[in-house]
Amino acid sequence: MSAQAGPGVPNSSNQSTSTGVSEAPRVRSHPVRDLVVQRSLWGVLTLFLVSVIVFASTQVLPGNAAYAVLGQTATPQSLASLEQRLGLDRPAVIQYGDWLGGVVRGDFGTSLVGQQQSVDSLVWPRVVNSATLVLLAGLIGAALGVMLGLWAALRRDKPEDHVLSVTSLAVTSLPEFAVGIGLVFVFATNVLHWFPAVSPIPPGTKPWQEPQMLVLPVMTLVIVVIPYIFRMMRAAAIEAMESDYVEMARLKGLPRTSVLVRHALPNAVPATIQAIGLTFLYLAGGIVLVEYVFAYPGIGSGLVDAVTDKDIPVIQFIVLLLAAFYVVMNILTDVVALLASPRRRVQR
Secondary structure, three states: OOOOOOOOOOHHHHOOOOEEEEEOOOOOOHHHHHHHHHHHHHHHHHHHHHHHHHHHHOOOOOOOOOOOOOOOOOHHHHHHHHHHHHHHOOOOOHHHHHHHHHHHHOOOOOOOOOOOOOOHHHHHHHHHHHHHHHHHHHHHHHHOOOOOOOOHHHHHOOOHHHHHHHHHHHHHHHHHHHHHHHHHHHHHOOOOOOOOOOOOOOOOOHHHHHHHHHHHHHHHHHHHHHHHHHHHHHHHHHHHHHOHHHHHHHOOOOOOOHHHHHHHHHHHHHHHHHHHHHHHHHHHHHHHHHHOOOOOHHHHHHHHHHHOOOOHHHHHHHHHHHHHHHHHHHHHHHHHHHHOOOEEEEEE
């Protein structure tokens, strides 16, 4: 006759399943870790699909890359010889495999028209120039947009709020090149002569070594991006200030500014972070016109020149680099927004 387990003795029936196998401890999920892993996997898949699309797109470009290299002196014999040397006469699948293998190894090929320069040595200086513009414009625009949005939320329905709202809508309707040309007219040519009208950074010179050439391009981008961040910050702050917990803080007699900063702002930050992340993505892909207006040697103008010259390796590298920036920036934005939301970053 079996004895029953007493109150101090663990019951074996509670420690195992009906099959006799112990249950494994449940792994607690962590929102930030799960987000990074999931988005990274999707990011790798996205980059692979982008590589397929960009390679296929460059294959159907009108004209011939070998002819673009040789120019008017091209002959049928020289074209055939150069196509064989560049591997353009092989099947597209083999060309793609060789190119993708080189990308994985960090070898992005050789420019077809850049005096046999490697693609990365030709493009990286332009990447540094464009990254400087994007970083300065994004940080300055985000800081000003957040401050103006908070101030407008505090002054809701006051004349100052209406003026800022109408001005932001007016600026939003202006294209980048119009803003740039207007700034050149005011600060470089007809009215004032404070800054150079164009910004051709000399080769081998870092952009921060010529700060006067960065002022007008950065100012143009800041003016373009502020309205979006301003409106998102204003809307998020107003929505947070109309919530129940903010109303409770007001009933306790806290000053309006304290309520905004201590209670409304932490809950308005995640949406604003998303807006700032989208702003950086817009700047990365939308600086082509600004670089063209100011003759700035950035990645946008480099992509335009590569398409014009049918420099396929450069086109492939720039597009793939922009896609990688989009993937990384999206992941980073979502992680920061998640960390800024106390209720969402708790382990479950």
